[in-house]
Amino acid sequence: MHMTELSNEELEPLRQALILAGLPVDDLNQPGRRFFSFRQADAQTAFGGIEGEGADRLLRSLVVLEGQRGRGIGAAMLVALEDFAKNxxxxxxxxxxxxxxxFFxxxxxxxxxxxxxPxxxxxxxQFKSLCPASATYLSKGLI
Incomplete structure (x- = not known):
């Protein structure tokens, strides 16, 4: 799986994928967010991101594209984002x-x-307004 960081000018495919998945898109261009495109065999498969600075960060906007689900792409993307975060x-x-x-x-x-x-x-x-109060909060230590 190949992971590429997206610039603010490259966020439209991510935005469309999130809309189709029913996920929030209102703050994608705000500072402090880094989004990535994931490809396998020259096919776009998924998107994901990380928000924040410091030791605690928020996983954002993880979406596997329709037609790509059920093949382990989500788990592989998550490992790649975790490795990036550790680094x-x-x-x-x-x-x-x-x-x-x-899944998580x-x-x-x-x-x-x-x-x-924290x-x-x-x-x-995400915590204050974009995700409903009913959303499950999860966390994982990386060290």
């Missing part, structure tokens, strides 16, 4: 999900009460 000095990744909690638990993430999120995570737009 950036990230100690813990966090995320919110409405529908994929079981199977990848070593732990469901936690939202009140346990302030750098709980103050993000």
């Amino acid at each position: 950036e000095g990230v100690e813990r990744l966090h995320l919110l999900t409405d529908s994929a909690a079981a 638990v199977a990848q070593g993430y732990q469901a936690l009460d939202r009140s346990l999120a 302030m750098s995570i709980s103050e993000t737009a």
Whole structure:
């Protein structure tokens, strides 16, 4: 799997994939977000990103394209993003999900009460307004 960082001018395919998946797109161009395109055998397969600075960061906008699902792409993308984060000095990744909690638990993430999120995570737009209060909060240590 090949991972390429997207510039702000290259976000439209990600935006469209997120809209089709019913995921938030309102803050994609805001500072502090890094999004990536994932390809296999010259085919676009997925997108994902990381938000924030410091030891705790938020996984963002993970989406495997329709027709590419069920082939392990999500797990491979997650490993690539975790490796990228480790190389950036990230100690813990966090995320919110409405529908994929079981997938992330199977990848070593732990469901936690939202009140346990560090302030750098709980103050993000994802926590404050973009994701519903019913979304599951998960976290994983990388070290």
